[in-house]
Amino acid sequence: MLHTLAVLVENNPGVLARVSGLFSRRGFNIDSLAVGRTDDPTISRMTIVVEGDDQVLEQVRKQLNKLVDVIKIDDISSERHVDRELIIIKVNADTQTRSEIMQIVDIFRAHIVDIGQETLIVEASGDSGKVNGLEEALKPFGIKEVARTGKIAMLRGAKATSLNED
Amino acid sequence: MKLSGAEILVKCLKEHGVDTIFGYPGGVVLPIYDALYDADIRHILTRHEQGAVHAADGYARATGKAGVCLATSGPGATNLVTGLTNAYMDSIPMVAFTGQVATALLGRDSFQEADITGITMPITKHNYLVKDVSELARTIKEAFYIANTGRPGPVLVDLPRDVSAGIIEYQAPGPINLPGYNPIIEPFEEQVVLAANAVNESVRPIIYAGGGVVSSGAHEELLALAEKIKAPVTNTLMGLGGFPGEHPQFLGMLGMHGTKAANFAMCETDLVIAVGARFDDRVTGKLDDFAKDAKIIHIDIDPAEIGKNVGTHFPVIGDVKIALQRLLERIEEKSLTEWLAKCMTWKREYPLAFFNEGGLKPQSIISEINRLTLDKKVRITTEVGQHQMWAAHYYNYNYPRTFISSGGLGTMGYGFPAALGVQAACPDELVIDISGDGSFQMNIQELATAVNYELPVKVAILNNGYLGMVRQWQELFYDKRYSYTELKNPDFVKIAEAYGAVGIRVTTRDEVAPALEEAFAINKPVVLDFVTEREENVYPMVPPGCELKNMLG
Ligand SMILES: Cc1ncc(C[n+]2csc(CCOP(=O)(O)OP(=O)(O)O)c2C)c(N)n1
Numbered sequence: 001m002l003h004t005l006a007v008l009v010e011n012n013p014g015v016l017a018r019v020s021g022l023f024s025r026r027g028f029n030i031d032s033l034a035v036g037r038t039d040d041p042t043i044s045r046m047t048i049v050v051e052g053d054d055q056v057l058e059q060v061r062k063q064l065n066k067l068v069d070v071i072k073i074d075d076i077s078s079e080r081h082v083d084r085e086l087i088i089i090k091v092n093a094d095t096q097t098r099s100e101i102m103q104i105v106d107i108f109r110a111h112i113v114d115i116g117q118e119t120l121i122v123e124a125s126g127d128s129g130k131v132n133g134l135e136e137a138l139k140p141f142g143i144k145e146v147a148r149t150g151k152i153a154m155l156r157g158a159k160a161t162s163l164n165e166d
Numbered sequence: 167m168k169l170s171g172a173e174i175l176v177k178c179l180k181e182h183g184v185d186t187i188f189g190y191p192g193g194v195v196l197p198i199y200d201a202l203y204d205a206d207i208r209h210i211l212t213r214h215e216q217g218a219v220h221a222a223d224g225y226a227r228a229t230g231k232a233g234v235c236l237a238t239s240g241p242g243a244t245n246l247v248t249g250l251t252n253a254y255m256d257s258i259p260m261v262a263f264t265g266q267v268a269t270a271l272l273g274r275d276s277f278q279e280a281d282i283t284g285i286t287m288p289i290t291k292h293n294y295l296v297k298d299v300s301e302l303a304r305t306i307k308e309a310f311y312i313a314n315t316g317r318p319g320p321v322l323v324d325l326p327r328d329v330s331a332g333i334i335e336y337q338a339p340g341p342i343n344l345p346g347y348n349p350i351i352e353p354f355e356e357q358v359v360l361a362a363n364a365v366n367e368s369v370r371p372i373i374y375a376g377g378g379v380v381s382s383g384a385h386e387e388l389l390a391l392a393e394k395i396k397a398p399v400t401n402t403l404m405g406l407g408g409f410p411g412e413h414p415q416f417l418g419m420l421g422m423h424g425t426k427a428a429n430f431a432m433c434e435t436d437l438v439i440a441v442g443a444r445f446d447d448r449v450t451g452k453l454d455d456f457a458k459d460a461k462i463i464h465i466d467i468d469p470a471e472i473g474k475n476v477g478t479h480f481p482v483i484g485d486v487k488i489a490l491q492r493l494l495e496r497i498e499e500k501s502l503t504e505w506l507a508k509c510m511t512w513k514r515e516y517p518l519a520f521f522n523e524g525g526l527k528p529q530s531i532i533s534e535i536n537r538l539t540l541d542k543k544v545r546i547t548t549e550v551g552q553h554q555m556w557a558a559h560y561y562n563y564n565y566p567r568t569f570i571s572s573g574g575l576g577t578m579g580y581g582f583p584a585a586l587g588v589q590a591a592c593p594d595e596l597v598i599d600i601s602g603d604g605s606f607q608m609n610i611q612e613l614a615t616a617v618n619y620e621l622p623v624k625v626a627i628l629n630n631g632y633l634g635m636v637r638q639w640q641e642l643f644y645d646k647r648y649s650y651t652e653l654k655n656p657d658f659v660k661i662a663e664a665y666g667a668v669g670i671r672v673t674t675r676d677e678v679a680p681a682l683e684e685a686f687a688i689n690k691p692v693v694l695d696f697v698t699e700r701e702e703n704v705y706p707m708v709p710p711g712c713e714l715k716n717m718l719g
C-alpha cells in the first residue's frame with residue numbers, strides 16, 4: 001500500500017542524502033520523493049510516497065524521526081488531503097495528429113506550452129490518476145520525453161504540517 | 167578575544183571536560199596539533215587511526231563520558247570507519263574530529279580529500295562538515311550534546327584546514343536549538359501502568375537486559391526489579407555486568423552462545439521484560455519461535471527499536487533508569503515462585519563446564535583469571551571469536567562497565583586498543599584484554615602505544631593457531647574443511663619484547679596461575695601467550711536460524 005508522508009526538515013546541506021540514504025540502507029521502497037523549501041527558508045518540505053504495510057510504515061517514520069535534521073513527519077494518506085504532481089510531456093505531433101492531441105489536452109485540462117516542427121510539449125498538474133491518464137492517452141502518438149516532479153501534498157482544512165501545529 | 171579555529175576546538179574540548187584524546191596527525195590537522203602542543207589535554211598518539219577510535223570507544227565504555235578521537239583527512243579519516251561503525255552499533259558516545267582539505271579545494275578530488283561526512287552518514291548518529299570558523303563552537307557543543315543524550319552514539323565533525331586555521335573574535339555559543347532532536351527521557355505514565363499490570367499478572371516472567379542498562383546506569387534499579395518480582399535475569403553480551411554475575415537469579419548470557427538455563431527459560435516464559443536490549447538476531451535465534459507464548463514488555467530510549475524485530479505488547483519509551491524507577495513504584499512484590507525454582511534447577515543441571523584433561527583449556531584460563539582477580543578492580547576487554555564467548559561465560563562480571571566488548575559489529579582488533587583507552591581512563595585498575603591469536607594481530611602495532619604511554623595493559627592471548635570461531639563453524643557445518651583458518655603465527659613473546667613490553671609463554675596448566683600473578687604484578691604492558699588446545703569449541707551453541715532450545719553441546 002502507498003503512503004504519503006509530509007516531512008519537514010532543516011534546510012541543511014546533505015539532508016536529502018541522509019533521508020534517501022536511510023531509505024536505501026533499510027530497504028524501504030520510495031515511490032517518489034519531492035523536495036522544496038517552505039515559507040521559512042531554513043526549513044524544507046519533503047513529500048515522500050512510500051510503499052509498505054503498517055509495520056514498515058511505522059519503522060519508516062521512527063527511523064526518519066531519528067535523523068537530527070528531521071523536524072516533523074505526518075502520514076497524511078488516511079486524512080483528507082490535496083495532492084498534485086506536475087508532468088511535462090514532449091509528444092510527436094504532425095499536422096494530422098495535432099488537432100487530436102489538442103482535444104486530449106483539453107479533456108485533461110492540460111496546456112500546450114511549446115510547439116515545435118514535429119512535437120508539442122504538454123504540461124499538466126493533478127493527482128496521479130489524472131497525470132497517468134494523460135500520459136496513457138498521449139502514448140499512441142509517440143512520447144519523446146517525460147519529466148514528472150513526483151507528488152506534493154497538503155492536508156485540507158485547518159490542519160497543517162507546520163512547526164506550530166501538533 | 168581573537169582565537170583560531172584550532173584554539174576554539176581546544177577550548178571547547180576543555181569546557182566539555184575532555185581530559186584525554188586519541189589521535190594521529192597529518193597535513194591538514196597541523197593547526198590543531200599545534201594548538202594541542204601547549205594545551206593541558208592529554209593526547210595519546212596511537213599507531214593507527216583504528217587504534218585511536220577504538221581507544222576512544224574503550225574510554226567511553228569505561229567512564230560513560232564521550233570518547234574523543236582525532237584524525238587527518240583522507241586516509242586518516244577513512245581509517246576511522248570501522249571504529250565509528252563499532253561505536254554506532256553498540257550505542258557508544260563518541261565525538262570524532264577529522265581534518266578536511268580547505269573549503270576552496272572541496273569537491274575537486276584534492277590531495278587526501280575524502281567525503282567523510284558522506285561516507286559516515288549511515289554509521290554515525292549525526293555528522294557535520296564545518297564550513298566557517300564562526301560555526302565551530304556551536305557545532306562542537308551540538309556534537310557533544312547529541313553524542314551523550316538520548317540513545318548515545320558517535321558524532322563526527324569534519325574540519326577543513328581553513329576552518330581550523332581561521333581566526334575570529336570568539337563568541338561563546340548560545341543555547342542549543344535542534345528542533346528535530348527531542349529524545350524522550352521520561353516515559354508516558356500510561357505505558358508504565360500497562361507494563362506494570364503485565365508484570366503483576368505474569369507467572370513466569372524473565373528479565374532480558376542489554377547494554378541500555380549499562381549506558382543509563384540502571385544496574386541498581388534492575389537488581390531491585392529482579393529481587394522484587396523474583397524473576398530470573400539473563401543478559402545480552404552488551405548487558406554483562408549490568409546485573410551481578412554471581413547473583414543466584416542470574417542465568418547467564420542468552421542467545422546463540424547462551425547458557426541452556428537462559429535459553430530454556432526464554433522458551434517457556436510468559437512475559438519477557440526486555441530492558442535496554444534490541445532483540446538482535448544473535449539473541450533471538452529464529453524470530454518466529456522466539457518466546458512464542460510470551461507477552462513482551464520492551465523498555466528502550468529509542469522508539470525505533472520498538473517493533474523493529476519483534477512485535478511488542480507493552481512498549482515503554484524513555485531512559486531505562488527512569489523507566490525502571492517508575493515501574494518499581496507500580497509493581498507488586500512476588501513471593502518465591504515455582505518458575506524461578508525451575509530456572510535455578512536448569513542452571514544447576516546444565517552448568518557451563520569443561521573437562522580439564524588433555525592440553526591447556528581456554529575455559530580454565532578464564533576461570534583462573536576470575537579467581538585471581540576477585541579482590542581487584544578489574545576491567546576486561548575482548549576481541550572477537552571463541553575467546554570472547556569464553557570471556558563472557560567463565561568470568562563473573564559483578565559491576566557495570568567491567569566487561570568491554572564489541573557486540574553489534576563483532577570487530578576483531580577492537581579489544582586491545584580499547585583496553586588502552588580503558589587503562590588511560592582508569593590508571594589504577596587492572597585492565598586485561600582477552601584475545602585470540604588472530605584478533606591480536608589486527609591491531610598488534612598498538613603495543614608501541616602501550617609502551618610509549620606506560621599503559622600497563624595485560625593481553626591474554628588464547629592461542630589456538632586458528633581463527634577459532636570460524637574453524638568451529640567449518641567443523642560443525644562444513645565437514646571440517648578448514649579453508650584458510652589456520653594461522654602460522656609469529657613468536658608473540660619476542661614481539662612483545664621487541665616493542666619493549668613483557669612477554670610470557672604458558673603451555674601447561676600448572677603455569678597458568680603463576681604466570682597470571684606475575685603479569686598482574688608487573689607495572690608494564692604484558693603479553694601472555696597461552697598455547698591452548700587447538701580444537702576446543704564454544705558450547706552451548708544454537709545453530710544459525712534455529713530455535714533457542716535447539717542447542718548443540
Ligand atoms: C575484522 C573482522 N574480520 C573478520 C571477522 C570474522 N571472524 C569472526 S571470529 C573470527 C576468528 C577469530 O579468531 P581469533 O582472534 O584467533 O579468536 P578465536 O576464535 O580463535 O578465539 C573471524 C575471522 C571479524 N569478526 N572481524
